[in-house]
Amino acid sequence: DGGITQSPKYLFRKEGQNVTLSCEQNLNHDAMYWYRQDPGQGLRLIYYSQIVNDFQKGDIAEGYSVSREKKESFPLTVTSAQKNPTAFYLCATLDPGFGTYEQYFGPGTRLTVT
Amino acid sequence: GQQVMQIPQYQHVQEGEDFTTYCNSSTTLSNIQWYKQRPGGHPVFLIQLVKSGEVKKQKRLTFQFGEAKKNSSLHITATQTTDVGTYFCAGTGGSARQLTFGSGTQLTVLP
Numbered sequence: 001d002g003g004i005t006q007s008p009k010y011l012f013r014k015e016g017q018n019v020t021l022s023c024e025q026n027l028n029h030d031a032m033y034w035y036r037q038d039p040g041q042g043l044r045l046i047y048y049s050q051i052v053n054d055f056q057k058g059d060i061a062e063g064y065s066v067s068r069e070k071k072e073s074f075p076l077t078v079t080s081a082q083k084n085p086t087a088f089y090l091c092a093t094l095d096p097g098f099g100t101y102e103q104y105f106g107p108g109t110r111l112t113v114t
Numbered sequence: 115g116q117q118v119m120q121i122p123q124y125q126h127v128q129e130g131e132d133f134t135t136y137c138n139s140s141t142t143l144s145n146i147q148w149y150k151q152r153p154g155g156h157p158v159f160l161i162q163l164v165k166s167g168e169v170k171k172q173k174r175l176t177f178q179f180g181e182a183k184k185n186s187s188l189h190i191t192a193t194q195t196t197d198v199g200t201y202f203c204a205g206t207g208g209s210a211r212q213l214t215f216g217s218g219t220q221l222t223v224l225p
Binding site: 102 | 120123162164206213
């Protein structure tokens with residue numbers, strides 16, 4: 001079954017703790033993305049990676065960190081420095097085939113920090 | 115940086131009525147994409163527009179890209195309850211691999 005897996009679906013943490021969100025894909029796509037979605041708002045780019053061992057900051061990278069050690073995996077760590085971490089986090093990959101730069105999204109992780 | 119604005123934020127329609135959402139960019143776009151997110155779900159790609167003035171149709175959905183490549187619209191004819199969800203536009207500027215999303219229009223269809 002091909003696609004993007006994000007786990008867990010719901011995650012609860014206490015303030016001050018770091019938490020790592022998982023994103024795994026078997027689509028063989030090179031580019032991967034992390035977005036944050038808040039209620040009534042669009043998706044904001046946190047980090048993206050075009051290739052293994054390389055990644056770039058998006059618009060709201062402060063308080064987050066990522067790694068890209070394998071093509072299939074792009075975990076996101078929400079650190080205690082992120083002031084408002086409660087949000088819906090979406091991982092995506094990019095298929096540049098045939099000139100249509102379609103992004104495929106995982107099911108997302110809803111993070112609640114109290 | 116690039117900003118993409120989308121209106122309206124919410125739209126309630128009776129089933130069978132038409133619906134339109136509009137997207138405006140602060141800069142000229144290379145292309146624009148549209149995504150649909152069902153309640154509780156994740157965004158799903160609908161279409162990409164590339165050419166100035168381009169119009170594409172998918173059954174009851176009509177997508178337009180403005181002549182200046184700074185605005186776009188999605189029009190749904192005769193809405194159905196299955197159209198419920200949030201519709202996002204997303205534009206690319208210099209890099210086709212990085213999208214800037216609009217804030218979305220949440221569509222409610224009343225039976």
